[in-house]
Amino acid sequence: MIVEAAGRLFFAPGLARVSMDDLARELGMSKKTIYRHFPDKRSLLAAVLDRQFAAVEHTLVAAARDAEGQPFGVRVQRFLIAAGSELGRIGAAQLGAGRGDAVLRQYVEQRVDAVVYRRLDELFRDGHRRGLLSAPPELLSEITRGALERLLTSRLPRELDRTAADLLRAGVDTVLYGAIRPARSGTDEEQLRAVMPRARDEEQEVGP
Numbered sequence: 400m401i402v403e404a405a406g407r408l409f410f411a412p413g414l415a416r417v418s419m420d421d422l423a424r425e426l427g428m429s430k431k432t433i434y435r436h437f438p439d440k441r442s443l444l445a446a447v448l449d450r451q452f453a454a455v456e457h458t459l460v461a462a463a464r465d466a467e468g469q470p471f472g473v474r475v476q477r478f479l480i481a482a483g484s485e486l487g488r489i490g491a492a493q494l495g496a497g498r499g500d501a502v503l504r505q506y507v508e509q510r511v512d513a514v515v516y517r518r519l520d521e522l523f524r525d526g527h528r529r530g531l532l533s534a535p536p537e538l539l540s541e542i543t544r545g546a547l548e549r550l551l552t553s554r555l556p557r558e559l560d561r562t563a564a565d566l567l568r569a570g571v572d573t574v575l576y577g578a579i580r581p582a583r584s585g586t587d588e589e590q591l592r593a594v595m596p597r598a599r600d601e602e603q604e605v606g607p
Contacts, residue, residue: 406447452510455485471531483567546570
């Protein structure tokens with residue numbers, strides 16, 4: 400009950416502007432009663448965030464389960480749309496970028512990494528192991544993380560009259576276009592060089 404009410408308050412106007420007095424009034428109880436369960440505001444916020452990220456994790460697990468057996472691109476797209484929607488819902492980008500105190504910001508970053516990005520990394524690694532990706536999985540993870548975090552804080556969705564999830568869907572298609580490849584002959588090294596020539600390869604091509 401306390402955690403649920405705290406979540407409604409903390410995630411509406413912002414963590415920094417909600418006091419324990421506000422929460423006590425919302426619940427119709429004294430601060431002393433709240434402090435019996437949570438020694439300070441930080442511990443209560445941690446409990447709220449645990450609840451929020453448990454919901455995020457549940458949604459991502461369900462999205463991955465529903466996409467089982469689908470083409471790799473569909474699996475990636477559905478995962479990222481679910482992740483973007485859930486992180487946007489709880490305001491994770493804003494929390495990690497400066498709302499609340501430093502300890503809680505670090506906590507949010509760790510939870511986002513554990514719940515979302517480690518799963519994303521494993522998804523790309525799985526695609527690479529199965530020979531479906533021509534680009535290094537680490538590169539795709541880094542690009543996709545940046546796109547996801549940027550869209551969650553950008554004004555672009557409003558300017559284009561689209562949701563962040565809409566633009567993330569388009570962004571996923573853009574990131575993955577040319578990276579997902581059909582099975583074909585040739586070694587991984589040959590195919591990787593075809594997609595991502597090294598500087599020395601380019602020098603050889605333009606030399607006399």
